Amino acid sequence: MENIQKVDTSVGTFMAGKVEFYEDGSVKCAEPQEPVFVSHETGLYIAYDNTPLKDEEHLPTIEFGPDGKVTALRTLGTGLICRGKDGASLLIGAQWRPDPRDTGANVLMPIRICFFENELLVTNSDGEEIHLPFDQYEIQVDYLTDNIVMGGGCGDCSTCNGCRIQGE
Structure with a gap:
């Protein structure tokens, strides 16, 4: 069982598992x-990933x-609408992709957003990195x-019996 604990952070206090700390606590x-x-x-x-893949x-x-x-x-629950100064637009959000564990199911793949002083660096559901400099994109x-709810749903995968009703 995962060790769940209450953590105090700059974005508030929340319950979390798999917490790592700096030397200063x-x-x-x-x-x-x-x-x-x-x-x-x-x-x-919205920082949240309730998919089965988060542990892997x-x-x-x-x-x-x-x-x-x-x-x-x-995140599963935050998407980005990016309008380039050149008129181009990008829509970035968690997408359904084939399960990398070869279960035959599709799974919701979260995106990762890194915050830098002058840009965002987004890794999309396909693992591609997208640089979004603030001087080039709104x-x-x-x-x-809906992704938050659907991401945690059971796909009844053949490799997992975690969501099956006892006795079935």
Whole structure:
């Protein structure tokens, strides 16, 4: 069973598992048990990954710098609408993809957003990195809250009996 604990961070107090700390005791990274809202100059983000893959990918859902600021997050519930100064538009959000565990099912793959001083670096559901410099893109946050519910749903995968009703 995962060790769940209450952690105090710059974005509030929440229950989390797999918490890592800096030497001074501040939180380095954590796996929130519920959505955590992160405010950034580009919008309000939802840090949350309730997919079965989160345990296998070994990437934290929320990461903090030594100063306590959020440096990166994984999300199912936040998408980005990016309008380039050149007129191009990008829509980035968690997408359904074939399960990398070869179960034959499709799974919702979260996106990862890294926050830098002058840009966002987004890793999309296909693992592609997209640089979004603030001087080249207007970024608008979009909420994909249905993904949070659907991401935790059971696909009745042949490799997992975790969601089956006892006795079936």
